[in-house]
Amino acid sequence: MRYQYLLLAIVFIILMKAARRATRVKSATYGTISTMSMVRDPDGPAKAVPPVPARPSHTGQGIDHDNAISSADNRQEAAMAPIIAPADTFTEGQAQVAYDAEALVGFYQKMVEIRLFEDATTKAFRQGKIGGYLHVYSGQEATGTAFLGAMNRDKGDVAIAAYRIHAHALLLGAHPNNVMAELYGKGTGIVKGKGGSMHLFHAEGGMLGGYGIVGGHIPLGPGYAYGNRYQGGEAVVQLYLGDGSIHNGAFHEAANLAGLWGKSGLCPTLFILENNQYGMGTSVERATAMTELGKKFESYGIEWERVDGMDIQATLKVAEQVQERVRETGKPYAIEAFGYRIVPHGAADFLEQYRSKEEVAKWREKDPIPLLHGQLIEMGIEEERLEAIRAEAKAMADEAVKFAEESPDPDLSELLTDVYADDTYVEPAG
């Protein structure tokens, strides 16, 4: 009996809301995108398409500004503020640690190289020279640079990452020319033009991909770690994952395995959760009720700590310690590198309806490169020296672009190779 009243009440509320909306005059709050002429496949190629109606009326005839119902309510109801950087939760002492200035100059160089390389990829994408998806690493350099730098190739350390990985390949020794050529789909590409931006591999340097299905690569980490220990190895696997991937079943299954196998010292996996606060257009707040993402590892018996992912001095300090700790214990460990995606999700995600310009601007102030630049100047490094580093990095990116542009397309015969690891015949199209 009672729920019938409840139902009546709900219906009443819905009707009232609808009536309220219907009487409200549309105040042109939502007409900005109607003039766009590109579909932003957020991580996809920009495709020319006819203008999209900003708010289709129910007849599908496009927007009718005069009769449109205000959308502000619904947006407000859906949106939630992103998390504020929980600075007090970062591992203590970071950012104040005085690091050797000369070493820091080296890291500055690496970070600048990545940034300018990414700028070049974005430009080439806009010119239509790079196809498919393009996800750049700008703003997250302090994380990859520190942690990948802590790897020990002599001990067999490897890294496995998702698809925002140009930096990972470069930092592990892939030649920028071959990485750029891959993005251009050239035969000189690092995987022969077969994979593109999402599938960079440089096995020799310990870079084992390069995966496009969110969460899909996570179980590979614990598996590789077990496989290596099983054979008497002493490698540590760095497994990079995004905040968006942590709600996927693959994460939970893999983390559980890692915790379990770690009990026998057979799972030296360092999970590096790059929390840039968004999985595409969905903020962490809108993806989970338990937003302290590092804690998710706890439920699988994996210890973790949070680090300021925008500050190289912070990431460096943690990276060195934990890499060796994982090697010694054979147990998994997790880092939540807290930062922000200061760039769009993909090179074609330029509308960014899901976050405000002010929010992005606020975080851009924490950009790790200017941050380190300021620290270096304070330490007495001359501006001219840093300027020279930037010029060199620019030349490196330019050279990579030139190499990629001048490289030949892959030979058509490459279409049918590498499907199997033996010489099994495969049929062409037609």
Add this chain to the structure above:
Amino acid sequence: MPVMTYRDALRSAMAEEMERDESIVLLGEDIGLYGGTHLVTNGLIDQFGPKRVIDTPIAEGGFTGAAIGMAMAGLKPIVEMMTWNFSFLAADQIIQTAAKLHYFSGGQVNVPLVVRGPNGGGVQLSAQHTHSLEGFYGHFPGLKVVSPATPADVKGMMLEAIRNPNPVIFLEAGALYGTKGEVPEGDEVVPFGKARVAREGTDVTLIAYGRQVPLLLKVADKLAEQDISAEVIDLRSIRPLDTETFVESVKKTNRAVVVQEQWRYFSVASEVCAVLQHEAFDYLDAPVERVSGAEVPAPYARNLEIAGFPTIDHVISAARRVLYLEK
């Protein structure tokens, strides 16, 4: 008749039906605030609110399974797969639960669910993001599987999909989102299991669905220049498959070419060939040809990708082969 894009026709079908039927909800990644990765759902959150346009975390298995539960409770969920490539994570829920629930509950439970999204390749997304899954989903009894090729069909078939009491796999031709066509106004449902003669002809039957249909129309134009009259059949739905329309066509033309982007073996074209040899054996003047993608995971490089998909030239050659005009 109004002219609109495939994308807008699809959106209007959902919006119109949502106006009529409060039990319809949408679920998917970035379909709300973001506007939908391919803008198919753009604006719907403003119109219907976040309770009906539900942005989900990246958890295909979870939200697809939850949509099945919603359907059991009397809702009509429409799940967006951002692209069908991600449906493998939901395939357990789709295949093991949605497809069979009505059967193994002895008919006690219905699953009026639509799972929709762009299918197929062609924009250099490489191996993990390029699949044509008609054959894959077409394999499972209990699912209805459709692949509309025109704005009119995508609207009419979406209306049918929503009203259908079964789980529907709605494979949109992502490459055609921006293409325009006439769309009948109002409540014009296109029933499932009914193929369409997209162009009449007498010498050879060309059969396809989805993105390959416009390609076949171009092929038919080119063949006409060579005085070859091609009939083009748009299958529209994969399961149930309307065998009658293409069998009748082949009884008239005595020759057939089946074209698909997906891999050749164990595919829709394989099935069409099997039906033809059984139902039209005595009418065939040449072995039926299949034109398919290369048997490789999709490559990234533009030239390799183009070489890996069926082209107009491939189809013209196949048509000429069944006419014994070339080897």
